[in-house]
Amino acid sequence: MEDRLFRNAMGKFATGVTVITTTLDDETYGMTANAFMSVSLNPPLVVVSIGEKASMLSRIEQSNTFAVSILEENQKALSQHFAGQRQEGQEIPFGELEGYPVIDGSVAQVVCDVVSTHVEGDHSLFIGKVKAIHIEDYNPLLFFNGGYKKLAVDELV
Template sequence: MMQTANTAGAWDDAHDGGLTASTFRQALGRFGSGVTVISVARGDGHHAMTANAFMSISLDPPLIAISVARKARINEYLVEGARFGISVLTDSQQPLALHFGGRPDSDLLPVIEWQKGVPLMGESAATFVAEVHQIHEGGDHRIFVAKVLQLRWREAAPLLFWGGGFGEFMARRPAPGGFLPHVPDFWC
């Protein structure tokens, strides 16, 4: 039998106004995720932001989704048909996550690789070039569903985000034949 401890106290109910943005954010922080940089081309170069709201939507056709706050400047470039990049950061790319997450470092010189007119972070665990397919309104965010046009990946440990901080992945046991185990089709 599994036992759980409720360290947060009483349940917070969203329907009666008891759910605050702070409490909601703290609960969402219990979900560990990877860290990405979303990037777009501009006439004068590129614009990028750190995000962990990234997910796969469909294998056939290959679709992904990102969720971006309405107040983020990158929204003006993410229109239907626009191309953008997703770079999945490695555990050694935390400085990029901070830089594009609102803590700019004037000494940091990101390695930018261009594919299909889209800027991508060099040396990432995976990169995707995608095209905005659908846009959905979601409260204070916009959800962009996009078709994957090109991707590249390499075996590298990911940068993770949990509970408001960064972390690294540590396998409990190594996968046979390499870093990433084979994923059965029924899991996808």
């Protein structure tokens, strides 16, 4: 199977956009990711998938913690910043939830301690036990078919 065919097919799955953050040696690091999902309700567990070439991989391995900020529809510039498309002078609205770094103004913030790691293919899956959650009533930033999207206001019947 061609890599491009696989990528195109996976791009047909609409996702939210998150910034994964962690702190190491008093420095906060972040990366944009859409490979995030819930795993278990009891205990509350989530998983993030980090590529083997991402600098965030070793940072989460060392800190053994991560936070997930689900971005709000007007936070596209933050997504691009943490995906490596940095804008000169852009301020990052880091906040804190229970001592974990999060993105202020995001739809939801989920902070976790790593409970297990699984290496699969060219990614590591970090399973995190949820320690705290903060939720706002905002619309999420979405990603579909290689581009950013906004949630339609009409609901399906």
